[in-house]
Amino acid sequence: MKNCYINGMGCVSAQKTFESGFLEEIHLNETENVLFAQQPSYKEIIPPAAIRRMAKGVKMGIYASTQALKEANLEQPGAIITGTGMGCTEDSEKFLKAILDNKEEFLTPTSFIQSTHNTVGAQIALGLQCKNYNFTYVNGAVSLESALIDATMQIGNAEIDSALVGGIDETAAHTIEMFQLNNSIKKEEDKPYRVIGSHSKGVVFSEGAVFFALENRQTETSYAQIRDVFTQNILNPNQAQAFITDFLTQNDTTIDQVDAVVLGYNGDAGFDHFYDAAGSVFEGIPQLYYKHLSGEYNTASAFGLWMASHIMKNQEIPAVVSINDCRKEHYDTILLYNQYQGKDHSLILLTKC
Amino acid sequence: MDALKQELKSKIIEVLNLEDVAVEDINDNDALFGDGLGLDSIDALELIVLLDKEYGIKLTDPKEGKTIFQSIETMAAYITANRTK
Secondary structure (H helix, E strand, C coil): CCCCEEEEEEEECCCCCCCCCCCCCCCCCCCCCECCCCCCCCCCCCCHHHHCCCCHHHHHHHHHHHHHHHHHCCCCCCEEEEECCCCCHHHHHHHHHHHHHCCCCCCCHHHHHCCCCCHHHHHHHHHHCCCCEEEEECCHHHHHHHHHHHHHHHHHCCCCCEEEEEEEECCCHHHHHHHHHCCCECCHHHCCCCCCCCCCCCECECCEEEEEEEECCCCCCCCEEEEEEEEEEECCHHHHHHHHHHHHHHCCCCHHHCCEEEECCCCCCCCCHHHHHHHHHCCCCCEECCHHHHCECCCCHHHHHHHHHHHHHHCCCCHHHECCCCCCCCCCEEEEEEEECCEEEEEEEEECC | CHHHHHHHHHHHHHHCCCCCCCHHHCCCCCCCECCCCCECHHHHHHHHHHHHHHHCCCCCCHHHHHHHCCCHHHHHHHHHHHCCC
């Protein structure tokens, strides 16, 4: 089996991750229950004729993927594999609203064409003129992880040498309203919105696009090696510890060998006990979180992977993402655990190159 | 006719989301497709829907589109002659 290395990354998120260094400029939010992504200037990388038809998610995806490829010095990836939980909701809403408003007449093509879940992967391929394998996973909160599994298997089996993998989700007005109605988004009275120690249900909802240029060879730009990715749709809280220890055993890794664990705490008191259970496995080991920076969305775990990769390369943990005060001399093995609303559990194991 | 031309320019900018293009930037005789405004086949579909929705004109012969959508001038002339609303 060939190894799989993260050799380039691009991140558009609620933080200014698209231009500044690793978490150098941070905005800590405790007052907004929806966090919108900080938008870079797209005009430099997307032709005007194309940009006018693109919704936010497509633009964010193209920007992040361009950054990842540029950093890895990769022109034609062997595969473009994306993950999205909600797809292009902005154009889907526009198209569906037009159907209702115009009584099923006068339907225009643009928003329909751009509303499909694979629009981001397709637009990246069009921009690169890349006719290689192109696939989009729409598997809720394990969409990114599904894309990673596909890429690591293809690279591992030497079917391809490289892959561009990303997670993209965008907010849209009606979807936000729906999530507020079903209490998936925190209420005004739940302020201040804290992720650790929260007693309220729901999350601070957000959006973003993070891309990774993966290759079978280690280069000067390598961040980390993806050792393994595992997903499980349903898990009882009392199975969370075994879920993690079994995964580590399968990867010949002991708990003591894990130098840091990244937990997907999102401040939803209804489900964060999964992370409490996971964290109890790693006492005395640095525990990190990130959704106070990124907000929650189906592919927010991509932000976690982006953060863990930076930590592994820099060998340093920023205080703003620490849950406990533990520190290690080296960060050679990092484990990421994520779930959403008690479903779509995922584990990613990273090791130092 | 002048008011219709202004209205058309404004609607085209809005419907086609022509960022960085203002009504003043479009001359009445500028080509809409190709070298002029640079519209493409998807835009043509949007313009057909625009004619139907706003002016009650249904284009049944696609060949007609080439002549009608040449410029704002030709569009305005066709709308004036054929509009039902």
